[in-house]
Amino acid sequence: MSDTGASTAAGAGDARILTVPDELDAVEAVVAIANDHLAIPDVDARTGAIPSVTLLHDQAAGLLELRGDPIAAPRVRIDRAAVPDDAWTLDVTDPLVPVWRAALGGCELAWTLAGPPGHAGAVLQLTATARSAVQVELGITGVWLEPSLHVFSARPIHGPHRARLDRWTDALTAEVSTGLPVAALAIRAADGAWPELTAPDAGPATAPPDGADGAPLPITYHHQRTAELAAGETADLTVLLGAARERDGAALACIGLARTGAPALLEATRRWQDAHRGPTLADPDLQAVRDRNRLFCLGFAAGRTIDTDERVLVTSRSPRYYVSGAHWSRDTLRWAFPAVLAVDPPLAAEWLRAAFRRYARNPGIHALYLDGTVLYPGFELDEAAAFPLALDAYVEVTGDTELMTEPAVRDGLAAVDATVADARDAATGLYATELLSTDDPAPLPFVTYSNALTVAAFRARARLHRREQPAADDDAANAADRAADELWEAMRTRCVVDGPDGPMFAGATDGAGAHIRFDEPPGSLELLAHLDVVDRDDPVFHATVAWIHGADNPFGPPDGRYPTPICEHAHHPWVLAVGNALLRGDDRWLRWLPQLPLDGGLACETFDVNTGEPRTGLGFATCAGWLAHAIDVAVDRGGDRDGDRDGDRAADRPGGRA
Numbered sequence: 001m002s003d004t005g006a007s008t009a010a011g012a013g014d015a016r017i018l019t020v021p022d023e024l025d026a027v028e029a030v031v032a033i034a035n036d037h038l039a040i041p042d043v044d045a046r047t048g049a050i051p052s053v054t055l056l057h058d059q060a061a062g063l064l065e066l067r068g069d070p071i072a073a074p075r076v077r078i079d080r081a082a083v084p085d086d087a088w089t090l091d092v093t094d095p096l097v098p099v100w101r102a103a104l105g106g107c108e109l110a111w112t113l114a115g116p117p118g119h120a121g122a123v124l125q126l127t128a129t130a131r132s133a134v135q136v137e138l139g140i141t142g143v144w145l146e147p148s149l150h151v152f153s154a155r156p157i158h159g160p161h162r163a164r165l166d167r168w169t170d171a172l173t174a175e176v177s178t179g180l181p182v183a184a185l186a187i188r189a190a191d192g193a194w195p196e197l198t199a200p201d202a203g204p205a206t207a208p209p210d211g212a213d214g215a216p217l218p219i220t221y222h223h224q225r226t227a228e229l230a231a232g233e234t235a236d237l238t239v240l241l242g243a244a245r246e247r248d249g250a251a252l253a254c255i256g257l258a259r260t261g262a263p264a265l266l267e268a269t270r271r272w273q274d275a276h277r278g279p280t281l282a283d284p285d286l287q288a289v290r291d292r293n294r295l296f297c298l299g300f301a302a303g304r305t306i307d308t309d310e311r312v313l314v315t316s317r318s319p320r321y322y323v324s325g326a327h328w329s330r331d332t333l334r335w336a337f338p339a340v341l342a343v344d345p346p347l348a349a350e351w352l353r354a355a356f357r358r359y360a361r362n363p364g365i366h367a368l369y370l371d372g373t374v375l376y377p378g379f380e381l382d383e384a385a386a387f388p389l390a391l392d393a394y395v396e397v398t399g400d401t402e403l404m405t406e407p408a409v410r411d412g413l414a415a416v417d418a419t420v421a422d423a424r425d426a427a428t429g430l431y432a433t434e435l436l437s438t439d440d441p442a443p444l445p446f447v448t449y450s451n452a453l454t455v456a457a458f459r460a461r462a463r464l465h466r467r468e469q470p471a472a473d474d475d476a477a478n479a480a481d482r483a484a485d486e487l488w489e490a491m492r493t494r495c496v497v498d499g500p501d502g503p504m505f506a507g508a509t510d511g512a513g514a515h516i517r518f519d520e521p522p523g524s525l526e527l528l529a530h531l532d533v534v535d536r537d538d539p540v541f542h543a544t545v546a547w548i549h550g551a552d553n554p555f556g557p558p559d560g561r562y563p564t565p566i567c568e569h570a571h572h573p574w575v576l577a578v579g580n581a582l583l584r585g586d587d588r589w590l591r592w593l594p595q596l597p598l599d600g601g602l603a604c605e606t607f608d609v610n611t612g613e614p615r616t617g618l619g620f621a622t623c624a625g626w627l628a629h630a631i632d633v634a635v636d637r638g639g640d641r642d643g644d645r646d647g648d649r650a651a652d653r654p655g656g657r658a
Contacts, residue, residue, distance in 0.1 A: 016441040020569055021322050021605060021616040029600040031090065031098045032318060032619070033113060034299035037120035037306060038243045040113070041318035041619060045600060047085045048100040048111045049073035050124075050142075054150075054317055055183050055243055056325075058305035061369040063150040063317060063325030064157070064176065066185050068142050069218075072239070074126050075139035078105035092601075095292045096273040096299070097266060106132040107229075115299075116265040117272045120253045120306070121242040123265050128236070130229035138237040141222040144185075147176045150325045151375070157182065163199075164214030164247060170194060171242070171251035172221055173214075181246035183306050187221065188254035190238040190262055195221040238262045245307045276343045278628070281635060285594035289601060290631040294339045296602050297625030301336045302351060305370070311354040312370045318619030320599075326375050327368040328622070329359050330437065333386035335576070336625035338393065342632060345398045352394060352403060360387055360412030363419045366439055378441075381423060381433040381450035382523055385457035387416045392460035401467050417461070420454065428511035429490030437523025438569035443516050444508035448495045449523040451487060456531040458484035488533070496540055500552050504543040518555065519548045520567035521574035530583040530633075545584065560609030562592060572606035572615040575623050579630035587634055593627075603627045 029045035039054045049070040057064050076083040088100040088111065100111040110127045128136040144163060148154045163174045171188035172195060175181055189195070198220040227235035240262075242253025257265060276298055281287035300317045304310060313332040316324040333355060341348040358372040364384035367376035391409070395401060403409060423431040430446040431454050458480045465477035497506045497515050505525050507518035519525050525544050529536040547553055548565050557563030557573070564577035575598065578589050596612035598604050603624040605617020617623075 016443070018440045018569065020440075023572075023616060024614055024618070027599065027614050027618065030320070031092065031113075031600065032296060032300065032602070033096055033098065033115045033122070034303065034317060035115040035117050035119065035122075036304040038115055038122060038241070039300060039303065039317040040115065040122060041300070042320060043098070043113065044070075045090050047073065047088055048090075048098075048113070050113070052319070053122075053185060053241070053243070054319065055306040056303045056312055056314070056317065056370065057149075057183060058308040058310055058312070058370060060149055060182070061151070061371050061373070063314075063319065064147060064183050064306070065150055065154065065319055066147045066174065066176070066183075067145050069145060070142055071144065071185075072124055072140055072142040072187070072241070074100070074109075074111045075141050075222075076102075076109055076126070076128070077137040077139075078107050078128075079135050080137075081105060083109065092292070094270055094273060095295050097269050106130060106134045107136060112266065114266050114269040116257070116260075116269045118268070119257055119260075119265070120244060120250075121240060121257050123238065123240060123257065123262050123269075125236055125238040125262055125266075127234060128227070128229065129234045130231055132231050133229065135226070135228050136235060137224060137226045138235065139222060139224045140237060140239050141220070142187075143218055143220045144174045145218045147183075150319045151369070152323050152326065154319065159216070161217045162214045163197075163217055163219040165194065165197065166247070166251050169251035169255055171254045172197070172219075173247035173251050174217060174219070175247040175250075184244055184247040184250035186242040186244075186247065186250035186254050187223075188240050188242070188251070188258065189223050190240060190258055192258075193223065193225075195223045197221050243306060278343050278632065283590070283594075286590055286631065286635075289593050290628045292601050293603055293624035294343065294628035297336050297339050297621050297628060298344075298347075300619070300621035301332065301625060302354075310358075311350055312358065313351060313354055314370065314621075316619045316621040318621065320619035321617060321621070323367070324619065325370070327359055327370060327372070328366075328439075329355065329363065329368075329383045330380065330386045331622035332359075333390035334382065334626075335629075336622040337390045338629040339625035339632075341394060341397055342629065345394070345400075348394055349398075349400065349403055352391060353406070353408065355387065355390070356406075356412035357408040360408075360415050363387060363412070363416040364423075366435055376439075378439070379423070379434040380437070380439070381420070381431055381447070382437050382453050384416050384419050384423075385450075385453045387412060388457045388460040388464060389453075392463055395464065395467055404464060404468060413461075413464075420457070425511060428494055429486055430494060430509075430511055431487065436520060438520050438567060440569055442508055443518070444510045444514065446494070446511050447508045447523075448491065448505050449507075449519075449525055449527070451491055451495065452525070452528050452531060452533045453523075455484045455488050455491070455533050458487065459532075499543050499547050500550065501543040501546045503540050504547050505540060517547065517553075518567075519544075519553070519565060520555075520569065521565060521577035521580060522567075522569075524548070524565070524577065524580045526580045526584045536585075558609050562596060562607065562609055562612055566606075570606045570616050573609050574606050575603045575620070575627055576605075579623075579626045582630035582634040585634075585637070587638055590631070590634055590638070593631070 031043040087102040102109040170192040171186040173186040175184040199215040240257040244250040277291040366378040432445040462480035506515040509515040564573035604614040
């Protein structure tokens, strides 16, 4: 067989066109919180200032960002002396209710944020507890600027956008408008006290009369409370953020929050958080990594649109991710979905309904808009295979076969089946893909990992057919099993090549003798045993893994403290590869993960091999789910549950079954 170079495009004379991420320099640490309707993606980890809020928008088919300078920040004076920004220390014991603390001037301060479930809004609370008699001025201030729309890139939304202080609800609103309202944000003090306002070039602003249009953005507001405290006394200033499709709804979202009350909202957020962490681990540092990444995935890989209240699935609700605000079926259903299914099967069912209703009408397409229409064309087998694999996992865990009978699911599966069938090459028995799992063009048409994933998808389809009610469809199930067996035989015949450690799987082939040896973290041959496509003791699999991690692989792990295989798309270690290693049985990462800075402890696309600092892809929410899932699998294999071990570390024991 000939070894074809990686620059050859499958079936085309043109050079391969790659869309690769920019590399990052120094990255400021942030904290991210979200609920179904509102996300706060980039809170300054040093000061607690909130630069922006994002909302998913169905009609715009993207992510709306309302930025401020900042949107909100704490401002405190103790006995008339300002508390400096560097006085605050972040506590993320509760990832969805982060707290910044400061202790100085005879006073203990706390700045607490939360996005309570079931509300289109957030709670911002500033608290002072006196250790001795003090005067405290508690302030929350912000400057609301112009909004923007993100799909991949950002572009301004041209107005008029106007701010208004509403007498009926006592809320300050900022409405994004392009003639008709698009979305709105409101802020209200919990006690209804009005803020001080400043409009551009106008000095201090009086409240616009009820019914007036208000003032154009930007606008500055300042909420303040002054208190004389004796030792042991406490004062707080709480404001509520609300969001909706227009200003009245945003203001009334604040009223709903106020009627529930900040204590109940904070407690509800903590209860939801604790119910979605996952089982307790013996290693609290590893558990913190897993919990933060799972919760970030739950909050930022999906949400509800502010204008239609529809569930949508996205790579990330954070504009820090370079392709935020769009949908990849593979990212959602392969990488993120297992982390959701593990802690919230009803929510997993919601994800599946959204996936089949919105996105299965274009199965296998590289990237889609929020509404399921084509954004970035190009066929990927892994995007199509993700649908039956996720549905099969859900039915296996829950036993719920009713979901399979819903029209959108049945129609979606039929569309996936037809799309995959069209990819079959009769001459070879292999299935062609235009794009790799990096979303870059395939160097040859038959990619081994994509075909292995298709084998797993056929077997999932067979199981789904046999579980259908009221009776199993044996003919369809047997046909899916035959398709899996025939494809696997074709792979064994055409995708196995000579390697330095014996026969191994090629990365791709043309089916007629040409092949290329390569691997990539987003779609790695390391996962074949985890997919139950090969046995873990298969010598071809072992030789393949040895090549991936060996010196003969030009994209093998670079020298450094935290090495993983790399690839043409990004030449740094991948967080996805960390997950792959854990799923294969490399438990060293259970020990290393708590040491990795990553993106403030959250998954990024790639990181520096020596420092663990981010290099590409901040705010990568679906990858965070993959990492949490891989930790769960590795811990289950190693018995690292609380009380399940006698002092030994799974991270120090190689091997085992994922």
